[in-house]
Amino acid sequence: MAKERGGGGSMKGTNLLETNNDSLSDDTVRVDPLDHFKKYRGGYDITNKHYWSSTAFTGVYGYVIGVLWLLAGIIYGSILLANTYCCKTRKKGNLKKKLPCHKQCYFWPILLAILFTVLAITASGLVLGGNVKFRSRARTVVDIIIDTADGASGTLFNTTGAMKEIRDSIAESNVSAEAEQASSFLTSTSEKLDDQAADIDRHARKNRRLIMKVLKIVYIITIVTISLNLAAVISLSVCGTLRLRRALNLLIVLCWILTALCWVLFGVYFFLGKFAGDTCTALENFQENPNNNSLSSILPCDELLKAKPVLTDVSEGIYNIVNQVNENISVVQLCNPFSGPPEYQYQADNCPANTIQIGDIPKILEPLTCSGTSNATCSAGQFITIDDFRILGDFTSSIQNLLNAFPGMESLVECQSVSNAFSEILTHHCKPLKKYARMVWGSMLFLSLSMVFLVLIWTVQAHHEQENHSLDGSVKPHSSAVKEVESAEIKVAKDSSNYA
Structure with a gap:
């Protein structure tokens, strides 16, 4: 197999x-x-x-x-x-x-x-x-x-x-x-x-x-x-x-x-x-x-590309939320970080001058928040309870964190970061x-x-x-034997010559 x-x-x-x-x-x-x-x-x-x-x-x-x-x-x-x-x-x-x-x-x-x-x-x-x-x-x-x-x-x-x-x-x-x-x-x-x-x-x-x-x-x-x-x-x-x-x-x-x-x-x-x-x-x-x-x-670029539709769905969801909020308020307008349908492209730098970022919402609403834990302790002009303010702050902070991760996600699903590394x-x-x-x-x-x-x-x-x-x-x-024989022959020759 x-x-x-x-x-x-x-x-x-x-x-x-x-x-x-x-x-x-x-x-x-x-x-x-x-x-x-x-x-x-x-x-x-x-x-x-x-x-x-x-x-x-x-x-x-x-x-x-x-x-x-x-x-x-x-x-x-x-x-x-x-x-x-x-x-x-x-x-x-x-x-x-x-x-x-x-x-x-x-x-x-x-x-x-x-x-x-x-x-x-x-x-x-x-x-x-x-x-x-x-x-x-x-x-x-x-x-x-x-x-x-x-x-x-x-x-x-x-x-x-x-x-x-x-x-x-x-x-x-x-x-x-x-x-x-x-x-x-x-x-x-x-x-x-x-x-x-x-x-x-x-x-x-x-x-x-x-x-x-x-x-x-x-x-x-x-x-x-x-x-x-x-x-x-x-x-x-x-x-x-x-x-x-x-x-x-x-x-x-x-x-x-x-x-x-x-x-x-x-x-x-x-x-x-x-x-x-x-x-x-x-x-x-x-x-x-x-x-x-x-x-x-x-x-795995193919696996990362599968996340692109998910990213588009999230972009569409945030786009619709921001539009709904802007329809219900007239004092200030939120910056919509995404373009319209069908692309829903992230474009945080294209916000008009008279709009505010989603992450800045708590700063604007803080003066309108009650100083105590209930509406009974609210001063004049304060109408948002501390609990609602905390929930709203957590919500907007989470959305801003998600928006901060968007450039990296877009680069990821397009395999741009992978391409840069290989390059x-x-x-x-x-x-x-x-x-x-x-x-x-x-x-x-x-x-x-x-x-x-x-x-x-x-x-x-x-x-x-x-x-x-x-x-x-x-x-x-x-070799030693040869030398002994030669020395013996020399000795005999000398003796012979002496007798002669």
């Missing part, structure tokens, strides 16, 4: 991308190991496991070379152990036929080893520097996206909070059919918006934790591996130059393992570079077509992010190749040292 759902998502994504942007589909057509190595054509979708598997598979060369290199080391080590413990007799017979090596045999390998050591140290520095910068840029991009999602949920919560305050104020006033209808509308509307805000907030927190955790794990593994590799490379060269055989053999084994890890990390960063490129491409396509669903799992990422962070990703995997490739040659050079050198050590142990007794 999971496979069918993945396939369905792929077909849906394919149709969407074909109608919106063919270049994105081309960028994400990759081999999917989870789908029998067929081509994945679902586009950029971080909620689709087939997208992740196909993108992660782009680093397969690094993974495969790392595994093969490790297997080669295991096979080579097994052969050495077999020769050491099972073929001693045969090796002793062969060693007598070998001649000791001259000093030139050690000079060129050590010179090459030093050269590749310098290259490995240089590549390690590039990897460490690029890794820090890549992580910094990636964190910045994630923070921008998640902060935008947090801002969206915060705006929704502010709006629903103001709606609940209005509902509570209506409930405290005289109950009528219209009041009950308005209260019911505000309750259902605030619940819908609360659900959307909670959903956005939940996804934002989940994505932030997941992405930050992955970045942290990759960063720490890279730092530890490269730092350990750096120390091992330097120690390997020192022990090899000083001919410390036991330490050299142990360091060769360690560097062999670290070389395999470097190849795997090369594959990982190559995959992360592809993912960064996909993300930036998706952001570019969003700028051209905000209705593209490829980014809905990050910031900032594209303008300031996408190019550096992709550049540092290429820098890391390119340096890691260079380091892996340098390590391969360096380890092979010291492996051959260590084998040569082992052969010469065994050769020296078997030839020295033979």
